[in-house]
Structure formats: structure tokens, C-alpha cells
Amino acid sequence: MVGIAMMKHSLFIFMSLQLLLITTFPYNTLGQSPASAPAAPVSISAPAPSPSSPPPTDIIRILKKAGGFTTLIRLLQTTQVSTQINSQLLNSNGGITLFAPNDNAFQGLKPGFLNSLNDQQKNELIQFHMLPSFVSMSNFDTLSNPVRTQAGADPDRLALNVTSTGNQVNMTTGVVNATVGGTVYSDRQLAVYQVDKVLLPRDFFETKPPAPAPAPLKAKGSKKKSAEGPADGAADDDKSSAVMMMMKNGVWGVVVSIAVAVFAL
Numbered sequence: 323m324v325g326i327a328m329m330k331h332s333l334f335i336f337m338s339l340q341l342l343l344i345t346t347f348p349y350n351t352l353g354q355s356p357a358s359a360p361a362a363p364v365s366i367s368a369p370a371p372s373p374s375s376p377p378p379t380d381i382i383r384i385l386k387k388a389g390g391f392t393t394l395i396r397l398l399q400t401t402q403v404s405t406q407i408n409s410q411l412l413n414s415n416g417g418i419t420l421f422a423p424n425d426n427a428f429q430g431l432k433p434g435f436l437n438s439l440n441d442q443q444k445n446e447l448i449q450f451h452m453l454p455s456f457v458s459m460s461n462f463d464t465l466s467n468p469v470r471t472q473a474g475a476d477p478d479r480l481a482l483n484v485t486s487t488g489n490q491v492n493m494t495t496g497v498v499n500a501t502v503g504g505t506v507y508s509d510r511q512l513a514v515y516q517v518d519k520v521l522l523p524r525d526f527f528e529t530k531p532p533a534p535a536p537a538p539l540k541a542k543g544s545k546k547k548s549a550e551g552p553a554d555g556a557a558d559d560d561k562s563s564a565v566m567m568m569m570k571n572g573v574w575g576v577v578v579s580i581a582v583a584v585f586a587l
Contacts, residue, residue, distance in 0.1 A: 381407045384507045384514060385422065393428040397436075401445045407452075407512075417456025417511040421493070421502070423520045431520055449473040450480060450495075450523050456513055459505060462486035473523065480523045493517070496524035 382404050385391040398404035407418060428436070439447065450473040457465065468481040485492050491502040500519035507514040 379408060379411045379509070379512055381420070381512070381514075384512075388506045388514075390424045390426075391422055393425050393436075394422055397444060397448055401441070401448055403445065403448045403452075411512055416454060417513070419453040419455065419457045419513045419515070421451045421500075421517045421521060422506055422514050423451070423517050424503075427518055427520050446473050446523075447520075450482070451517075451521055456511055458508070458513065459489070459491070459502075459515075462491045478524070482521065482523075491515075493521065495521055497522045 382395055382398065385395050385398075395404075398407075407420070410418060436444070450471050452472040453469065454472050462484055463486040465484050467483040468477050469484050471480060471482055474480045481496060483494050493500045493502070498519050498521060500517045500521060503516040503518055505513070506516050
């Protein structure tokens with residue numbers, strides 16, 4: 323009995339020690355490290371969103387989106403006028419107005435016409451379709467004719483006259499009469515208007531009459547002869563007549579002298 327009591331007492335002491343250890347060191351008894359306490363949240367202010375800036379104006383993208391301007395796009399690219407337009411819009415406040423002939427307008431030209439133009443003529447043809455300022459549809463009646471285009475201000479060779487009646491805008495170059503068919507694009511800096519004809523400047527594409535051939539120049543010797551010939555001939559005739567008269571007078575004088583001498587003898 324005593325042995326059993328001692329065993330119970332020892333077991334009680336052992337369990338008490340285990341309970342004490344578990345209470346004092348709860349994680350070490352399980353072989354685990356204490357979990358780290360969650361970090362306090364750090365407040366980070368997100369950067370304020372910057373206002374999205376519109377992409378730069380691209381005349382080729384505008385015409386492709388509109389559709390029906392394949393020939394004009396090709397001319398703008400080969401002459402590099404498209405690059406000029408985009409750069410001018412970035413660096414100028416005046417804006418640009420472009421009269422854009424569609425593919426049907428180019429098909430109305432004489433076959434092979436565009437291929438007959440050199441690079442300088444193609445460039446000038448496109449520049450003739452551009453005004454160096456933004457013009458809204460309602461402000462065409464404020465323009466003074468002839469309207470200055472980016473091709474130049476020659477009133478005879480590069481004249482463009484614009485008339486506006488209500489919503490209808492007509493143009494004439496002295497060679498072609500065209501009508502604005504509608505607005506392709508407008509953003510208060512660039513205005514693109516569709517036209518039903520290719521604007522051909524006067525005297526630049528018209529056949530000019532050939533210059534009169536200069537009169538042939540006469541040789542100096544021939545001119546001198548023609549001027550002096552008759553006078554020399556007349557002088558020779560006068561000299562011959564005088565000699566004949568002198569000879570006649572001399573012969574008759576000799577005859578008369580001989581007759582007088584014979585009569586005296």
C-alpha cells in the first residue's frame with residue numbers, strides 16, 4: 323500500500339511539473355517559435371493620376387479612319403507633306419485647313435496625269451490644297467479672294483477663290499470648280515474638308531502657247547550690199563555717161579578743128 327501511495331505521489335508530482343512547464347513555456351514545449359505579431363499597416367498615399375494628354379495629331383491616321391482617301395494619303399507620304407502638317411500643328415498656333423479630294427476626285431483626272439508630274443509639282447499640288455490657318459465651316463465667307471494657299475500667293479498662277487452661301491462652299495481655280503462635300507475632321511486647330519475635285523492651279527497645268535520664233539538676223543555684209551548696192555550702181559552709170567560725153571565731145575572737137583584748118587588752106 324505504501325508503495326502504491328508513493329507511486330501515486332510521484333505521478334502527481336510529475337504531472338504537476340509538466341503542467342507547470344506547459345503553462346510557463348507554451349510554445350517551447352511544442353517545438354514551435356512564437357508567431358510574429360502582424361505589422362502595423364503603413365499608410366502610403368497613391369500618386370494622383372495625371373490628366374491624360376491627347377495623342378499628337380496625325381493627318382494620315384485621320385484620313386485612314388475616314389476612308390476613301392488612298393491616293394491623297396500616298397501623295398502626302400511620298401511628298402512628306404504629312405510630316406510637315408504634323409510638325410506645323412505642334413509648333414504653330416494658327417492651325418491648318420486641308421481640302422481633301424477623295425479617290426473619286428482623283429479618278430476624274432486625265433489618265434496618267436499624276437505620273438506625269440515631277441516631285442516638285444506633286445508637292446506644290448498638295449500645298450495648293452492647304453490654307454495656313456484654321457477655317458471653320460461657318461467662317462469661309464470671311465475670307466478675302468484670292469485666298470492664299472501654302473503653295474504661294476501668285477494671283478495669276480496660284481489663285482484660289484472661295485465663295486460661301488449658307489452651308490455650301492464652292493471654290494474655283496480658273497481651271498477647276500469644286501465643292502466642299504462635308505467635314506472630315508475638325509478640332510479647332512486642324513480642319514479637313516472633303517472636296518469633289520482635285521484643285522488644279524491655273525497656268526501650272528494648262529498648256530501654254532509656244533513662244534513666237536525670233537525673226538532671222540541678216541548678215542552685215544548682205545545688209546550693206548542691199549543698202550549700198552543701188553547707190554554704187556547709179557554712181558557707175560553716171561561715171562560711164564560722163565566718159566561717153568567727154569569722148570563724144572572730144573571726137574567732134576577734133577573733126578571741127580580739122581575742117582576749119584582745111585577750109586583755111
